[in-house]
Amino acid sequence: MSPIAVVVGPPGAGKTTIGEGLAAALGVGFRDTDADVEAAAGKPITDIFTQDGEAVFRAAEAAAVATALVEHGGVLALGGGAILAEATRALLVEHTVVFLNVGMAEGVRRTGLSAARPLLAGVNPRATFKLLLDQRLPLYREVATIEVPTDAAVPEEIIANLVAALGARAGTTPEGEQ
Numbered sequence: 001m002s003p004i005a006v007v008v009g010p011p012g013a014g015k016t017t018i019g020e021g022l023a024a025a026l027g028v029g030f031r032d033t034d035a036d037v038e039a040a041a042g043k044p045i046t047d048i049f050t051q052d053g054e055a056v057f058r059a060a061e062a063a064a065v066a067t068a069l070v071e072h073g074g075v076l077a078l079g080g081g082a083i084l085a086e087a088t089r090a091l092l093v094e095h096t097v098v099f100l101n102v103g104m105a106e107g108v109r110r111t112g113l114s115a116a117r118p119l120l121a122g123v124n125p126r127a128t129f130k131l132l133l134d135q136r137l138p139l140y141r142e143v144a145t146i147e148v149p150t151d152a153a154v155p156e157e158i159i160a161n162l163v164a165a166l167g168a169r170a171g172t173t174p175e176g177e178q
């Protein structure tokens with residue numbers, strides 16, 4: 001089994017929100033590796049970061065992504081930093097990957113009120129978000145099949161466009177075939 005679409009992007013891009021809506025629109029299941037990691041650890045991501053450290057979280061995340069990529073046939077959302085792992089990027093080569101992009105101002109606005117993202121919990125979330133984008137944009141683009149800007153679009157609009165884009169891709173003939 002293989003996901004219909006894997007959703008990547010920075011925190012606040014809408015991976016969970018759009019992923020859930022896209023799965024509902026397509027009538028398939030939704031899975032989020034952040035939830036898988038929390039279920040496996042038996043505690044929230046913030047506790048994993050503070051009690052065990054980021055390295056432990058990243059190892060658990062890479063394992064959760066590898067498992068979900070072979071188990072899940074619906075829409076799969078990854079955590080924002082999953083693409084930092086080279087092994088994960090290598091696994092994504094074979095998949096349809098939707099990169100939801102969001103700029104620094106809108107990303108900080110969307111995540112600002114949540115304490116659930118330990119990486120953005122510092123004193124200057126704008127600077128942290130900017131660094132995160134500088135480091136990760138090339139990596140999101142490396143794995144992306146489709147890039148979708150989300151700053152100025154509501155989730156319903158993004159979901160409708162993705163349903164159309166994925167349908168069009170499913171209907172295309174692979175290169176070299178008749």
Ligand SMILES: Nc1ncnc2c1ncn2[C@@H]1O[C@H](COP(=O)(O)OP(=O)(O)O)[C@@H](O)[C@H]1O
Binds near residue numbers: 015153
């Ligand atoms: N296109 C959008 N426009 C406005 N708000 C959005 C949009 N996409 C997501 N959000 C909001 O931003 C917050 C973070 O969304 P979420 O789906 O958790 O992002 P991610 O999983 O990428 O970190 C949520 O409050 C969500 O409702």
Ligand SMILES: O=C(O)C1=C[C@@H](OP(=O)(O)O)[C@@H](O)[C@H](O)C1
Binds near residue numbers: 034045078080082118
């Ligand atoms: O960007 C990151 O490194 C992270 C993003 C989070 O997921 P979302 O992108 O769904 O917020 C979560 O995996 C963890 O807090 C680390």
Ligand SMILES: [Mg+2]
Binds near residue numbers: 015016032034
């Ligand atoms: Mg999420």
